[in-house]
Amino acid sequence: MNPIARQFLRDANAKAGDRQHRATVQRNIGLYDAAVARGKARFADWSNGRARLAQIKWDVVNHLDQYLEQFERQVLANGGQVHWAETDEQARQVIVGIARKHGVRKVVKAKSMTTEEIHLVPALEAAGIRTLETDLGEYICQLRGELPYHIVTPVMHLSRQDVSRTFTEKLGTPPTDSAEELTGIARRQLRQEFLTAGMGITGANFAIAETGQIALTENEGNIRLCFSLPRIHVAIVGIEKLVPRVEDLALFWPMLATSGTGQAVTGTNSLVGGPRCDGEPDGPEEFHVILLDNGRTRLLADVEQRDALHCIRCGACLNACPVYRTIGGHAYRTTYMGPIGAVITPHLRGLNDWAHLPYASSLCGACSAVCPVNIPVHRHLLHNRRSATSQKAGGLQAVFTVWRWFMQAAPRYRLGGWLARWFSRRGWAAPPWTDTRELPIPPAQSFRDWWKNQ
Ligand code: SF4
Incomplete structure (x- = not known):
């Protein structure tokens, strides 16, 4: 067994026996489950919606070259700049290069799993550029020196008391049990940072081929501040994030919100299409989009598994997975954890080191049952087991x-x-x-x- 797999077993065993951890996670997922049940009831036909999303993503993934080129043409026509990054290293170099060119000393960053994937914050910090997470959950992670625990809710494993202790320890604020007060503390700390940052970095929930826009969805308003206040906006976008038309968002946005948090639609949804135009009161002077491959084309080349690229990172399969619910998100030590992480990580980071992940599943199929884009996640886990076995x-x-x-x-x-x-x-x-x-x-x-x- 390789050292990464051994470490995974050690961490998973320790977490499975941690009753406090399990109680916090079960409580938070219980609240999520109830909200999602209410959310799905608002749809006339949820399963038809899933089929439609799967159909759109199938079209995108099977014509990815055409949609990517169309997207690039539109971004350029809107006055933006497009950079193609084959690897995480290339993506980091491009971003650090843009920051250096403009003398940026401080960056405000929105929540984005793609930036986690390319280990962007350590690279910026190593280049002497102070980088602040501005999503509340990610901000708490940054203060604690932890990685996100979940792809949608980064501090799902923490209680209000844990957050209060973190703020007291790191920011010197008085202890409080109130969620509103805790949010207020983070807001006061971050507001000034938005106003003085030279660059804002975001991911993208969707990239729209027909218009060259990126679609961003959030509840806190921090993403909107990240791309509208600093002089430079850099969006890092996995190449699988494309959708063909703006009208596709009419279904993607509510289904992502419902699967992600149980909401009908998230609090703030933005379309960003380029730098500030003449006469506009706000917005960046430069808009850069980095289109990231980093192993995605390997997945695309696998005809049996390419539909894993349909994933819209809603996190529902993590919440449904009995293994994730027991061992938690940190045990995986991967950017993408839970069932979908066990499917895509061996492709993104190599099967040799990550062949143990597909075995972290009971194959109950709960992940596939909840997936809003109809990915047969548990079948892909079996597929990865087959690949791991044939290696040995x-x-x-x-x-x-x-x-x-x-x-x-x-x-x-x-x-x-x-x-x-x-x-x-x-x-x-x-x-x-x-x-x-x-x-x-x-x-x-x-x-x-x-x-x-x-
Ligand atoms: S595989 Fe499906 S359920 Fe899991 S995160 Fe992706 S879209 Fe959501």
């Missing part, structure tokens, strides 16, 4: 060669039975398989011997 096919093949030799002739079969009984009487085990399972003990007497004695 050498060892398995040897086992089956020996097994076949014993099974091919009666005397060898008898010898095999005798050896199995002999080893099992001496407490023989087959780790790691028997670490968590009882090895069946063969009876002391074989059937043949018993028959002879009758």
Whole structure:
């Protein structure tokens, strides 16, 4: 077992036994479940909506080259700039380069899993550029020096008391139990930062091919401040985020909101299409879009699994997963955790180190049942298990060669039975398989011997 897999097992075991952690997460997911049930009831036909979203994403993913070029043309026509990044390293270099060119000393950043994926904050900080998370959950993570626990709700594992303790320790504010007061503390800390930052960095929930706009959805208003106040706006966009038309948002936005948080639609939704035009009171002077591959085209090349690119990062499959609910988000040590993380991480970061992830599933299918874009997530987990097993096919093949030799002739079969009984009487085990399972003990007497004695 590789060290990453061993670490995963250690972390998962520790969290599974942490009753306080489990109580907090169960409570928060319980609230989410109730909100989602109410949210879905507002739709005339939720399953038809899922089918429609899947159909749109299928079209996008299977004509990705055309939609990407159309999107690029429109961004350029709107006065924006487009950068193509094949790797995370290239994306970091582009962003640091833009910041340096404009003498940016401070960046305000919206919540974006794509920026987590490319490890952007450490790269900016290493370049001497102070970078502030402005989403409340991400801000708390940054103060605590933690990675997000969940792709939608980064501090799902924390209670109000935990947040209050963090603020007291890091900001020196008095303890409070009030969510409003805690939010007010973060708001006061961050407001001045928005006004003095030279660059705002966002992700994009969707990128619209026909108009060259990016669509951003949020509840706090911090994303709107990130792209409208600083002089430069940089949006980092995974190439799978495209949708063909603005009108597609009429279904994507409410279904994402309902699956993500149970809301009918999130509090603030923005379309950003370029830099500030003449006569406009606000908006950036420069608008840069970075189109990130970073392993996505590997997934695209896999015809059996490319529909994993349909994912709109709603987080519903994490909340539904009994394994995620038990071991939590940090145990995975990946940007994308839970079932969809176990599907895409081996593609994005290599199967060698991450082959253990698809086994972190009971294959109950709850992830597939809740996915708003109809991704058969649990089938992809099985698919990844198959890929992981065929990588180790050498060892398995040897086992089956020996097994076949014993099974091919009666005397060898008898010898095999005798050896199995002999080893099992001496407490023989087959780790790691028997670490968590009882090895069946063969009876002391074989059937043949018993028959002879009758
Ligand atoms: S796989 Fe489906 S349920 Fe999971 S995050 Fe993506 S869109 Fe949401």
